[in-house]
Amino acid sequence: MEHFLDQVINGLQLGFMYALIALGYTMVYGIIKLINFAHGDVFMVGAFIGYYGFAKWGMPLPLAVITAMAVCAILGVVIEKIAYRPLRYAPTISVLISALGVSLFLEYFCSLRFVFGPNYRVVQRPFEEVHWVLGGVTFNNIQVMVAVVVIIMLLLLQYMIYRTKIGMAMRTVSFDHDAARLMGVNVDSVISVTFAIGSALAAAGGVLFAIAYPQIQPFMGIMPGLKAFTAAVLGGIGIVPGAVLGALIMGQVETLTAAYLPTQLRDAIAFAILIIVLMVRPTGILGKNKPEKV
Amino acid sequence: MDMGKKTKMNLGKTAVLLLITLAVYVVMKALLISSILSSYWGLVLDQALITTIGALGLCIIYGFSGQFSLGHAAFYGIGAYAAAFVSKTYGHGSMAWFLLALPVGALTAALVAFLIGLPILRLRSDYLGIATLGFGIIVKVGMDNSNRLLPVLGGATGITGLPQVAGFDIIFLCTVMTVLLTRNFVQSSYGRACTAIRDDEIAADIMGIDTTRYKVLAFVFGCALAGLAGALYVHRYPFLHPSSFDFLKSFDFLLIVVLGGLGSMSGTIITSIAWVFLLEGLRFVLGQQFLEFRGVIYALILVVIILLRPQGIFGGKEVSVMAPPKAIPASGKEGPHADPGN
Amino acid sequence: MLTVNNIQVYYGAIQALHGISFEVNEGEIVTLIGANGAGKSTTLRTISGLIRAKSGLIEFMGQDITKTPAHKIVKMGLAHVPEGRKIFPNLTVHENLLMGAYTKSDRTEIAASLENVFQRFPRLKEREKQHAGTLSGGEQQMLAMGRGLMCKPSLLILDEPSMGLSPILVEEIFNIIQEINQLGTTVLLVEQNAFMSLQIAHRAYVLETGRILLSGTAADLQANPKVRSAYLGDVIE
């Protein structure tokens, strides 16, 4: 039982990180209906910048996180401007292919020797890992840090979306671009803001990831990106609480499978659950199935 | 125009197509025999043709039927494994077993496609994409652990020592057959039913087309082609590894079909070949010193093409030998005339 | 106030507007009438910047807005209440109204506008905290109009405000339009319900397949047998 609770805590840690990435996927999808395949790679860039920040440039950890978030926010906006915006009126599949191209570009570019290089790097944490036992359940300071950081970010995001003008504008753009334009909303800038926020969250996720599973390399974004995206679909893509819900489920499924079933089956079970959920609810757990107007 | 003229035109196009392929075959064969094309480039050429077969499968599924699949490589892999199993266990390099392994690969992929397609093809667009992507990952996990079920499949280490019995001739023949079958299918009433579903699924349903049935049909046919491609692949390259069939491979097929122009067989064929040669060509042009730039350049080319040609290179058009003959009504026979008053 | 000069609009290869010209003067209610598919909504969408005209000129308050993006046109004082209302169903009534004042930043001004709208539409006040998606059709139309008024526009464009409403509600809506106009807002109104809109309008234009067929004062057009026949269907000659 205690072992089980330990696993739940591990799953929570993983789920929280997925949530940070999934939010970017879901916000972008909500607003321009694009599966932004480059998002996982923005997460990777965030991890590297954070790592350079605290390990090489001697920044205090919070500053390194903020630097990574700022760099990635700019990166996200630039990607959107160069690779997605020119295709605003093209078929969505063209944008998706562009996103794939950007994703590959980031991976290979970061693998270049004069950038980050192709090899794994072990991350030296800026602090010692400390374990605590509470009521028989073991947890450590990394898990606490992840939980605190993620919850703060989620609350900030929630505040921004529901309590600020730009958040309201984002909600209207995700409903209907034209209707938002008629209110005087500059849809292009709202899209830029969305990319900036989503990318910044992914960057924060990246730094946390680098610290929690202390290893980084240029292709590290692929699998977490895919899992986070799956989490967003599981919860109902385009819906912010859905992304968090989906991510927490994914985190639990993965750690529990790894703990109680052959570890190799981890990914298979996670995706099998996704398929089964979609069979029952074709637009995800919190998704609303809008019938098409005839 | 008399009855049967259209038939003749169709036969005429087929004849032209076969003549062109024959010419291509002779030229390629000559280049290979005279070693102007080294055995290395011969291998690349075969890979290009195999990719064409698989990509035409996705062209049917996505380009002509509108079913967004991100798991095409899974069926390519299923075909490869099924064929490898036959050849490794029974064939040991025998040609007859190889010829049997090809349909086994295609049919296994088709069967799996039918079983998975029936439930998941109810999903629409991106949801279908992500479900097929998930299926692809499940299949990949299956391959990684295949040795638990059948030790001969090798699990995560893959299979070595497969008999390399597939040569240019048979691969070329399979490609030509695939091109003809796809073209014939697309230009039939069944193909039209699929295209209608792609353009407007609800309208197709209300106009009397059993959409579930034709979505599954297109999916099964397309996946069978992927299976055939996989079966050829394992008999051409001596080493089979699960990582050749992961979701990145699915993206390869997808970007070929989209860059070629959705709904264009010609575009798919030309892009498949160009893409495989581009990848190898880059290796050649960059040389050892700059090889690490290959991925970056590849990615940039991809983004630039899609920005310049968002509709794909062929944008749904066909070169004339692949296009359907232009149907013209029989003259002399009067249709009913509305001939409205004003 | 608004001059539209010979605009041509295409959807892909299809020409939707074949050179439409008309004008709206300050203080007027001008109505565009015509059957479904005549190009009324397309005209409005072109004016408010949602669609680009291929050729022609649109001037608002003396400025060329032919190529101005939609969000800037709103800021100039032109509010467009679109066909089908397009209220934001997941936002509350209050938030919907705030969106109407998106271009404004002065809080006291916004509060005053809000007060104004609530005075005109007391039903909205009652439902202030509800999600807009839960409103009835008539309430949604009121919300859409109230939202349009939040930016204190000098020109209010209304696209099919009567659609799907019961006759009593239609009458109420038309009364409100008249009131809004009397308080100094110029109105450009598109309606299927031709006779109703001719009654409150000063001038009107009749559209047919992307062209202006007739124009004149509302009273003249109301009496014009051609308009009557187009709508009431006397035998086609």
Place this chain on the structure above:
Amino acid sequence: MPILEIKDLSKNFGGLKAVSSFDLTLEENEIVGLIGPNGAGKTTVFNLITGIFPVSSGSIKFMGQDILGMKPFKITQLGIARTFQNIRLFKQCTVLENVRTIFHPRVKYGLMDSFLHTPRYSAEEERITEKSFELLKTMNLDDRAHLTAANLPYGDQRRLEIARALAGEPKLLLLDEPAAGMNPSEVGTLVEMIRFIRDHFNITILLIEHQMGVVMNVCERLVVLDFGEIIAAGLPEEIRNNQKVLEAYLGKGVVSA
């Protein structure tokens, strides 16, 4: 036996009554108009007949057969065809392909014939093409057979939808605003075409239309819908002078105007 018999049909969306207690009987070879203001529920009636939405209550019988709960494609194959208010052509296909596609349920060759382009395939394709051209000719579209449907002007797209519907060899044709977006001369032609179709193909037509010119000219009977309920039914002349209809349809001022 009536071709279509609808009894006490109702449809609710959430709490909203889109159609309530709707009755309609169509006899063979009639042309009947279904009119009413925007949002009155006319298209919903079409959607219920063609099986797009499940019915809340009531019954629909087509040629004596209960068609409630059938899938749309099955209903169409029984002999009901329709057009759409918001044109729904197969946009990327040519005009000819749009029509040829609809012959599919009755095509006389199998999948193998398709793959191999057998003589049976060729003969049947020949037949389908001929018939399609006949239909295109009927709708004055035969000279545009090879254009992409999306590039046709609205009027042509509407007529193509009719041609496509006829390719299903229906007994009952539902037309949803066939004249929308057409210019007056096209509308005049359309009226002739609708009559011709009825006589030539021997079918029953139910049509929704806003342009009263079309309705009054072509329909033998009218049913007026407002807020999902029938407010009047009868001959065009009767409807034209029915004050309730005039008010609901044209606005309250019309009578005094």
